[in-house]
Amino acid sequence: MIDARAICLTAGTFRLTSVSLHVAPGEYFVLMGRTGSGKSLLVRCLCGLIDPTAGSVAIDGVDVTGLEPRERRVGYMPQDCGLFPHLDVRRNVTFSLRARGMGRRAATAAAAPVVEMLDIGRLLDRRVTSLSGGERQKVALARALAGRPKVLLLDEPVSALDEPTRRDVCAELLRVQRELRLATIHVCHSLAEARSVADRVGVMEAGTIHQTGTIADLTAEAATEAVERLVHPVRVNTPPAPPGDAR
Amino acid sequence: MTSGEKTPPPPQPAPAEPPGGRAAPPRSLGRTISRYALAAVTLGFLALFVGAIVAILVADLASRFFRVDVLAGLFGSPHVLAAMKLSGMTSGITLVLVAVFCVPIGYALSRYRFPGHAVVNTIIDLPIVMPPLAIGVSLLVLFASPPGRWIGDRMNSIGWDRNAAAGIVLCQFLLSVPFAIRASKSAFDAVDRRLEELALTLGCTRTRAFRTVALPMARGGILAGCVMAWARAVGLYGPLMVFVGCVRGKSEVLPNTIYLEVSTGGIEVALAATMVMIALAGAALVAIHGLASGRRWWGL
Numbered sequence: 158m159i160d161a162r163a164i165c166l167t168a169g170t171f172r173l174t175s176v177s178l179h180v181a182p183g184e185y186f187v188l189m190g191r192t193g194s195g196k197s198l199l200v201r202c203l204c205g206l207i208d209p210t211a212g213s214v215a216i217d218g219v220d221v222t223g224l225e226p227r228e229r230r231v232g233y234m235p236q237d238c239g240l241f242p243h244l245d246v247r248r249n250v251t252f253s254l255r256a257r258g259m260g261r262r263a264a265t266a267a268a269a270p271v272v273e274m275l276d277i278g279r280l281l282d283r284r285v286t287s288l289s290g291g292e293r294q295k296v297a298l299a300r301a302l303a304g305r306p307k308v309l310l311l312d313e314p315v316s317a318l319d320e321p322t323r324r325d326v327c328a329e330l331l332r333v334q335r336e337l338r339l340a341t342i343h344v345c346h347s348l349a350e351a352r353s354v355a356d357r358v359g360v361m362e363a364g365t366i367h368q369t370g371t372i373a374d375l376t377a378e379a380a381t382e383a384v385e386r387l388v389h390p391v392r393v394n395t396p397p398a399p400p401g402d403a404r
Numbered sequence: 405m406t407s408g409e410k411t412p413p414p415p416q417p418a419p420a421e422p423p424g425g426r427a428a429p430p431r432s433l434g435r436t437i438s439r440y441a442l443a444a445v446t447l448g449f450l451a452l453f454v455g456a457i458v459a460i461l462v463a464d465l466a467s468r469f470f471r472v473d474v475l476a477g478l479f480g481s482p483h484v485l486a487a488m489k490l491s492g493m494t495s496g497i498t499l500v501l502v503a504v505f506c507v508p509i510g511y512a513l514s515r516y517r518f519p520g521h522a523v524v525n526t527i528i529d530l531p532i533v534m535p536p537l538a539i540g541v542s543l544l545v546l547f548a549s550p551p552g553r554w555i556g557d558r559m560n561s562i563g564w565d566r567n568a569a570a571g572i573v574l575c576q577f578l579l580s581v582p583f584a585i586r587a588s589k590s591a592f593d594a595v596d597r598r599l600e601e602l603a604l605t606l607g608c609t610r611t612r613a614f615r616t617v618a619l620p621m622a623r624g625g626i627l628a629g630c631v632m633a634w635a636r637a638v639g640l641y642g643p644l645m646v647f648v649g650c651v652r653g654k655s656e657v658l659p660n661t662i663y664l665e666v667s668t669g670g671i672e673v674a675l676a677a678t679m680v681m682i683a684l685a686g687a688a689l690v691a692i693h694g695l696a697s698g699r700r701w702w703g704l
Contacts, residue, residue, distance in 0.1 A: 201601075204605050205604075205605070206601050206604065206605070225604070225609075226601075226604040226605045227604055227605070227606075227607045227608060227609065229605075231605060233602065233605040233606075235598060235602060239596075239598060239599055239602040241599060241603075241617060241621075242621070243620050243621050252603070252606050252616075253606035253607045256603070256606055256607035256608045256612060256616075257607045300606070301606075304606060304607055
């Protein structure tokens with residue numbers, strides 16, 4: 158599970174202000190918000206790539222605040238997949254295992270269950286530059302999972318894909334998450350995308366979390382205008398009817 | 405139907421569209437002329453420059469001073485062989501030093517912002533824009549000063565004669581390393597630093613992330629920079645004449661051989677040595693292009 162308490166941090170002129178977040182074991186949590194609301198910054202903080210100025214982060218019950226990223230055992234998948242272009246698919250997938258001292262054969266064997274689960278065995282000898290968008294997502298996910306992380310952090314994992322591929326990849330993400338029962342945070346902009354995977358969602362705006370709950374909760378009662386804008390974009394963006402207009 | 409009746413004209417079929425969609429509008433004459441004029445001017449300049457270089461090479465080969473037997477004889481001449489050996493040894497040591505220095509400096513300039521970053525960045529480029537002879541003079545002045553004399557004495561005490569190989573390496577290194585640093589920085593700039601961060605989340609230490617992600621991805625640019633620096637070191641002449649001098653058998657490298665032969669009327673030998681240097685430069689260029697394009701047939 159992931160437990161972030163009162164996280165504050167500054168990156169340039171942007172600030173995260175007292176962000177608290179709890180994701181239960183096996184829960185699929187979607188963090189929504191407009192571009193520039195601080196979602197990716199929060200995920201990078203949970204990964205250990207940016208240190209908070211205040212607050213704490215616990216993963217699987219252990220306080221990891223101040224620990225190096227490699228000591229946190231998080232599976233992180235960035236927006237553009239971040240595949241290493243100088244390595245083939247096999248070396249990308251086994252990267253985390255090799256980094257922890259495994260030999261090449263042992264790493265390939267250890268990654269085999271993940272490779273099988275995501276059905277990417279036929280891609281292992283290909284260069285990553287030759288993969289399609291959907292294949293890249295699967296390989297990036299396999300790489301994030303191969304090191305047996307305790308939590309999964311997905312930063313806009315499907316934003317660069319077309320709609321049908323996006324639906325497929327979301328379904329695959331949910332299937333894998335359910336199978337491994339990993340606490341997962343998935344960052345996105347779209348309510349439809351959140352609806353397809355989320356157990357719960359959180360809405361972030363201007364560096365703070367405005368509301369968390371199920372999509373039904375948020376739709377029924379939006380706590381702030383930022384939440385309303387995300388869950389009912391049409392209602393918010395439609396100009397009010399002029400007085401006397403009876404329609 | 406009577407003959408006086410007008411028959412309505414049959415409906416005209418719509419003009420058929422080409423399979424790819426609507427046909428492109430005809431290109432205007434002005435656009436066509438401008439397109440060809442631009443191509444003619446740029447290709448003209450290209451042909452002029454390449455023609456000049458080829459003319460120089462052809463003139464060398466067609467010259468009455470160029471004799472194959474003299475070229476072959478170079479490899480039997482003790483002092484030319486000694487010059488080749490000294491050139492190879494000093495430029496080889498310089499290449500190793502350049503490789504050792506350019507990677508960390510290029511990485512630091514690319515990744516870290518520290519006080520004085522812009523100043524350091526500019527100072528590194530100085531040997532590129534300064535006249536090489538001026539650097540030779542500056543080195544001479546530096547080694548004539550008390551701290552320089554102290555350094556020179558220490559070098560002499562361990563057998564590094566600044567008027568021989570050690571001085572040559574110092575000159576070559578100072579004048580060639582900026583090229584490698586610049587290439588190395590550009591190569592690291594081109595590597596997305598988020599990939600290094602990602603490697604950290606995948607279990608790497610910072611050193612391992614550098615070694616397994618940044619360095620291999622920047623390898624082509626770094627190697628190309630090193631080859632460029634080596635080519636510059638091999639061809640260095642002016643600063644060596646000022647700082648080290650030119651003594652046959654002691655501080656004579658190939659460019660010095662050319663100068664000495666020309667000044668003593670041995671134009672055939674000078675031309676033959678020139679051909680050797682042109683061959684070396686050509687090999688360096690092929691290596692640079694191969695490395696910069698990242699081809700795998702180099703096996704590096």
